Amino acid sequence: xxxxxxxxxASKRSMDAVTRGxxxxxxxxxxxxxxxxxxxxxxxxxxxxxGHHGKEAIAAFWDNAIAQAEGFEFQIADSFAAGSxxxxxGTIVAFMPGGxxxxxxxxxxxxxxxxxxxxxxxxxxxxxxxFATLRPR
Numbered sequence: 001x002x003x004x005x006x007x008x009x010a011s012k013r014s015m016d017a018v019t020r021g022x023x024x025x026x027x028x029x030x031x032x033x034x035x036x037x038x039x040x041x042x043x044x045x046x047x048x049x050x051g052h053h054g055k056e057a058i059a060a061f062w063d064n065a066i067a068q069a070e071g072f073e074f075q076i077a078d079s080f081a082a083g084s085x086x087x088x089x090g091t092i093v094a095f096m097p098g099g100x101x102x103x104x105x106x107x108x109x110x111x112x113x114x115x116x117x118x119x120x121x122x123x124x125x126x127x128x129x130x131f132a133t134l135r136p137r
Contacts, residue, residue: 007086031117038123104130
């Protein structure tokens with residue numbers, strides 16, 4: 001996988017910031033009008049299923065979802081870049097409090113603007129499938 005594609009590079013910067021727990025750095029990767037849908041559709045993180053619009057809402061998503069885990073590991077099996085987007089296929093391992101872990105398999109699509117900032121992050125994964133993997137580390 002080449003890092004030269006702007007969307008792939010942005011996705012790698014995003015995953016790296018999440019892995020390190022660097023909230024402000026992660027937020028700086030997004031355009032002001034960006035949208036995060038993780039997962040796409042209604043969920044416990046987004047009951048209306050309309051996504052988190054703008055940096056303030058994306059920051060709240062971090063606090064309500066990402067910050068709840070003790071850490072993350074990204075295992076990207078494949079990546080397909082086209083146009084201004086990249087679709088990463090893989091597993092996100094979330095290390096949860098109490099010595100537990102959850103593996104979330106999915107497709108994670110990033111779209112960037114001409115400036116390289118993330119305009120949209122759409123994560124296609126199924127909550128029931130992910131929660132079925134809950135187990136001790």
